[in-house]
Amino acid sequence: MSQNATLSPSQQWQIFNEATVELAQARTAEEIVKTTARSLNRLGLHVLGGSLDDTQTRFTIRFVSPAPNTDPAFLPFLHSLSALAGQTLTVPTSDTAHTLIHHKTMTMASLARLVAWLGPAGEAVRQAFAAASAPPMEAALAPIRVADRVRYVFGLASPTLTADDIPLITAFTNLASTILDKLTLLQHTEAQKKRADTLREVSSIVNSSLDLNTVLSLILEQLAKVIPYDSAAILLERDNFLKLEAGAGFAQDEPVLDIRVPADTNLLYQEMKQTRRPILINNVRADPRYVVWAGASPVRAWIGVPLLWKDRIIGQISIDSFKENAFTEADVELAFVFAQQVAAAIQNATLFDESVRTTRELQALLESARDVTSTLDTEEVIRLTAERVKELMHAQRVTVYLQNGESNTLKAVVDLDDSGEELSLPPGEQIARQAIAARESIIANPVPTPAGEPSGAQVAVPFVVKDRAIGAIAMARPPAAPFRQSDLDLLTRFALQTGIAIENSNLYKQVENRLKRRELLNRLARRLSSKLSLEALALDIMQTAVAISDADAAAVALVDPSNESRFLQFTHNLPGEPLPTHTNRLPAMAKQAFEKQQVIATNRLAEEAGTAPPWAPEDIKGAVAVPLTTGDRPLGVLGLFTFERPFSQSHEVLNTLEAIG
Incomplete structure (x- = not known):
């Protein structure tokens, strides 16, 4: 180009000066690179322009x-080169390429060598080059630097190109590098300012509310303005678990808010805990630390950012991101700054939420104390x-069991169930039994069903009253709402209040029943001291005994005054022959009580052969036989019966019945 150039030096420098003006007006890297290429075209150079990756x-x-x-003759060759626009090639490890990239200087190379670098993709180019009947071409590679790294490369060709042209061409590429550096600096400054403005706006927006759910939603909205993403989530650590509290970009049918993973086994989270730094994975499928959970299957690139507070x-x-290599280190640092700004807002909202919840719980405890002491x-x-606890703790089911000390059975006295829910939870008898036996609270997160799938928490x-468990309250929630220690503490306070109230109620009933029994006994004594028929006497005895013992029915067998070898039999609330009836044989249980002159009780009457009277209904379950005497003389037997439930064999009841006898 130097010896055979058609342009004079003054013309060449005029082109350079005009290029300087044009480049100063360029606003993008593409404009700068193409303007430089057009200026070199005016010098008689063919230009192939391309970019290097990081x-x-x-x-x-x-x-x-x-x-x-x-x-x-050279146009087919240039057209075949144009067809390769957009293709990415591996940079050859030749001396020429090494000089260009590492020394960042222009270097001469034959056009044939440059064509050979195109590899398999350049077959059509090589054929066009071989068929070209144009004069031989000289070639060179010229770098354009950005921030002192080669970012763009020009492949130059001309019949008259020589090494003497390197200074002039280098002047053009250096000019482009200078303009690109200034543009990059300007863009970086503008981006920094925009990011700073955005972060200030983010801080203002996310701190505008103390409602945790609102704050988390605002954070994800603002994050998209700082770092574009396909999906994002905020996970908070609670009771050694990472709970996904908010998500964006997930399909509506994906249950992402149900995600709850152990914090101590999550390798990435533990690494962030140790380093206090974010983690970038630009190909999650190649990183064994990344665990795919529901809704994350399309993810290809990932940034994990720790939320640090104090x-x-x-x-x-x-x-x-659903694309590999979507994020840069600059994105990571920006996300880290963003996370530190919003962490304080999250913690403030969390503390506010906890204070509101604590206030609500204390109010509920005060109201509960007032309720349980009012009745x-x-x-x-x-x-x-x-x-109250069902509403306060958002339970799906609450069941209260009381212990029957005599039969060692549990009775569900209250069972509140949201039957409209899709998930049906067990009443919790098994876990209630365990809590009563251990006299300790028990949490099961979650509870397995017979099918082996978690049914809930x-x-x-x-x-517990006076070191004795009198019952338990069992509560159930769906798997997505496991119970925390704070839930257990609150429920324990309610249980303490309720246990004391139940004990007080039972003590009151015992005193009331004792007074009632005394009054009934006094009444019976007064009746017995008057002249009564045997039938009236038997009826008084049976009615008094039923009232005292809470039995369902009664029977009395009295020695017949006219024939002491037989008995007169009377019944109350039992089917049978018209009263009275005569019998020469007592049922086995009554006979035993009569002969031994002692109270005999059973709750297996239907199972004991010969024990039940022949007229007794099949549904009698509990019975007691009480001998009736006057002085040392046996008068007969009192029988009391319960249907489909056990007979109370408390000492107080049996002693009172013995007093009746």
Whole structure:
């Protein structure tokens, strides 16, 4: 170009000055690179322009710009090169490429060698080059630097190109590098300012509310303005679990808010805990630390950012892209700054939420204390407690069990169930039994069903009074709402209140029953001291005994005054022959009580052969036989019966019945 150039030096420098003006007006890197290429075209150079990736091992062809008045014989070759625009090639490890990239200087090379670098993709180019009848071409590679790294490369060709032209061409590429540096600096400054403005706006927006759900939603909205993502989530650590509290970009049918993973086994989270730094994975499928959970299957690139508050990690922000290599280190640093700004807002909202919840719980405890002390009705006390804790703790089912000390059985006295829910939870008898036996609270997160699938979370707290468990309250929630220690503490306070109230109610009933029994006994004594028929006497005895023992029915067998070898038999609330009836044989249980002159009780009457009277209904379950005497003389036997439930064999009841006898 120097010896055979058609342009004089003054013309060449005029082109350079005009290029300087044009480049100063360019606003994008593409404009700068193409303007430089057009200026070199005016010098008689054909230009192939391309860019290097960050690793400087991959070269992407961007355009081909031919010089004016190109020899027609050379046009097919240039057209074949243009067809490769957009293709990415591996940079050859030749001396020429090494000089260009590492020394960042222009270097001469034969056109044939440059064509050979195109590899398999350049077959059509090689054929066009071989068929070209144009004069031989000289070639060179010229770098354009950005921030002192080669970012763009020009492949130059001309019949008259020589090494003497390197200074002039270098002047053009250096000018382009300078303008690109200024543009990059300007863009970086503007981006920094925009990011700072955005972060200030983010801080203002996310701190505009103390409602945790609102704050988390605002954070994800603002994050999208700072770092574009396909999906994102905020996970907070609670009770050694990472709970996904908010998500964006997930399909509506994906249950992402149900996600709850152990914090101590999550490798990425533990690494962030140790380093207090974010993690970038630009290919999650190649990283064994990344665990795919529901809704995350399309994710290919991921940024995990720790939420730090006072040097303590309270959770993380997960930022996802469905494309590999979507994020840069600059994105990571920006996300880290963003996370530190919003962590304080999350913690403030969390503390506010906890204070509101604590206030609500204390108010509920005060109201519960007022409720349970306003009545001595055990069932009313239990119902009020169950309703209050169900509402306060968002339970799906609450069941209260009381222990029957005599039969060692549990009775569900209150069972509140949201039957409209899709998930049906068990009443919790098994966990209630465990809590009563251990006299300790139990949490089960979650509870397995017979099918082996988790059906929900359960908790049971016993009612312990004077080191004795008198019952328990069992509560169930869906798997997505496991019970926390704070839930257990609150339920324990309610159970303590309720247990004391139940005990007070039971003590009141015992005193009331004792007074009632005394009054009944006194009444019976007065009746017995008057002249009564045997039938009236038997009826008084049976009615008094039924009232005292809470039995369902009674029978009396009295020695017949006219024939002491037989008995007169009377019944109350039992089917049978018209009263009285005569019998020469007592049932086995009555005979034993009569002969041994002692009270005999059983709750297996139907199972004991010969024990039940022949006229007794099949549904009698419990019975007691009480001998009737006057002085040392046996008068007969009193029988009391319960249907489908056990007979109370408390010492107080049996002693009272013995007094009747």
